[in-house]
Amino acid sequence: MDYQDRKVILSVEDLNVKFNLRGKVLHAIRGITLDVYQGETLAIVGESGSGKSVLNKNFIGLLDANGFISDGKIIYYGMDDGNPRILSDFQKEKEWLTIRGSEVSMIMQDPMTSLNPLKTVGKQIGEAVRLHQGLKGAALRQAVIKILGDVGIPEPEKRYAQYPHEFSGGMRQRVVIAIAIACRPKILICDEPTTALDVTIQAQILNLLKKLKKDYNLTVIFITHDLGVVANIADRVAVMYAGDIIEIGTSKEIFYESRHPYTWALLSSLPQLGVKGEELYSIKGTPPNLFKEVRGDAFAPRNPQALAIDFEKIPPYFDISPTHKAKTWLLDPRAPKIEPPAVIQQIRAAKKGGAEYGE
């Protein structure tokens, strides 16, 4: 994919998000700068608590009441009138209603809890269509049935009148996706859409998202904790740790040429790449406490090969290619040469030799 002359649809500039919690302040997002390009699939990967969901809730105005943007800007460029909207300045719910649903839409993690059990599936999808497209009666019904067909639900006429409990987990997630795309958004945020599903269903939902992205011209932001899942779907991957993006690049750059020790650790802990009979790599320790100010590289305390400077100073972004940058002192020309773990070296060697790995 060519990133030279892509149009930016959503831009985040030095965003800081804080939460008031029991009289203390938690610094959840620590200065993120990120551009989302029109028509791409951007995967945001990180452990629980890394701030990936919090970041995305800012795009749709769903930040919890005790959270606030302390610094930075979020600008949305996708409006039909061509004027940019500064989302970070929005105060009123009325302003958000112009964005939420019709411009940016979201799929939540658990399909079991995100549907109303007392309403038929058709009604729930119809609500969104009526609100955003102003359809009524038979036309509304037809539109909903078409969307149900689009998300791959067989016999949409019959399913229209059924309740969520009559659907399996995978089918419910399709209904949730149907509601999200019913208002024809430009950006679709998927917050761990497959974590609660079986592997076979997960693969089907990923395929569906790819198809919908084409049919509906979507820009997709895909949040997950499992690096293994995103190889299939992502054009670009951003790796988050402790409220910051520590490495971002195209999918190939992250999988084959990663540079940050945390990305190495995430990749090495995948059982798909593990060698049987040997210990699987696991990351020691826990993520830092964000109630306290983090000094230096947030991953340093868990990184056995951390440099002295990692504990002192926050590394800046080092550019590896026009699309690939990482926040680690290892990329500084003065840094000692540290070899990545064996698994990462194997991947690189296999890719250079053109051979398959993980087979």
Add this chain to the structure above:
Amino acid sequence: MENREVLLQVKNMEVTFGHRKNKFVAVHGVSFDIYQGETFGLVGESGSGKTTIGRAIIRINPVSAGEVLYKGQRISGKISKELDAEVTQKIQMIFQDPMASLNERAKVDYIVSEGLTNVRKGLSNSERTSMVSNALSEVGLLPEFASRFPHEFSGGQRQRIGIARSLIMQPEFIIADEPISALDVSIRAQVLNLMSRLQKEKGLTYLFIAHDLSVMRFICHRIAVIHKGVIVELAETEDLFRHPLHPYTRALLSAIPMPDPDSEQEKVLLVYDPSCHHYEDDPPVWTEIEPGHYVMANQEELNEYRRQLSQ
């Protein structure tokens, strides 16, 4: 795996729910052996009956036909009180969701030691405390944690508490029902490592139930693939990955997400359609097609599979 000793035998197990009109057969005549010291994987989608098999072995769900033999002794159906107590102690279970499987209102000390009150009556308080701290340190938790409540722990730590609770009974056989499905990827690695370490140290035997074949390849010695209550294929792990025969196994394998964008973006996803079989006149039989590699197939399919294997 020479001279393997059979620890657990499942013979034609059938489990049904409901009565007459609403009768539902969850497990149809399943048979397999689990050898001493191995990790036996049971893989299938939700609703395939894999958890039901696990629960039937540990006597939570009664079997309606067939039997379960533990070290040659029947443990299904009506058994003596002594045997029941022994089975309760020797076979333990680890549950899927560490957020839901611990009593929120009990301290870790009680959660871990609860099982002991049944089988070790008259245990003194100090003995019990020392057993709890032992179990906790074995799973990599501090003994001080005993006085805390479950909500004070992260998901990975809670799963360790779940493992400590089964270890304290000094089991020989552990049924792990999707022990890592609810965990983050980085925590999964820790729990998998812990389970293999404990297996080596204590000679445990595992029945590992999951829906994700990629994890199973890493930990299991043999894998049985189950679909709608029927085991369709059983083989040593590497054989299964090298020569998957049954179309359902192939579909499961194709669904594994690989961390490799090049091959992933060209991947063709296989979807299993049971109507690809023609079982009307020629019903399938459970056949050992290679040494240790079993598959459920009819004569026509077996010929096809043999041809594939010889290539």
